[in-house]
Amino acid sequence: EAQVTQNPRYLITVTGKKLTVTCSQNMNHEYMSWYRQDPGLGLRQIYYSMNVEVTDKGDVPEGYKVSRKEKRNFPLILESPSPNQTSLYFCASWGVSGNTIYFGEGSWLTVV
């Protein structure tokens, strides 16, 4: 079954404690992206990857890092989380044709 898997789905953490949200897709897609969703602001792009070792900043990259060492994985790293990074995070992937976008189920992250 074609899917994008995010983990963890729910996390409460403390300020400054490094964390990684994993994203994995099984469709051999070239493109992957991370978004954060906040009330009234819609989904804003954090980082974007066009293929292995090719990444680019989105609209709100501050405080986040990513890597794309393998085609299937695109982890989101919060080196030193802060409360303003409390949000709902979505990972997405799509192929070159891009007719179908696949989303993970979302990761609820709370930083206290």
Added chain:
Amino acid sequence: AQSVTQLGSHVSVSEGALVLLRCNYSSSVPPYLFWYVQYPNQGLQLLLKYTSAATLVKGINGFEAEFKKSETSFHLTKPSAHMSDAAEYFCAVRDPGAGNMLTFGGGTRLMVKP
């Protein structure tokens, strides 16, 4: 750079009334356009998509959208609102002229009154 604008962060209609959610975009080349719906505490569900075939696109749950190149719009409509349509709706654009990036609008929360 591509951008997506959804006019009206909140739209309220009566049950049985027409639903119209507006989406305008900017893109360097003909884009691919999507509408997603999100119910409370759930993920994103695809309603419909435009991928350069017919300009009038029919989706699930009775929704449809029309791609108008001259107006750079992709408004979402439904002839008769149902209580179960209450949700947040997002318009998204994938722009082949901008590295195939996928950009979302700010969302519109649809409220349906009995």
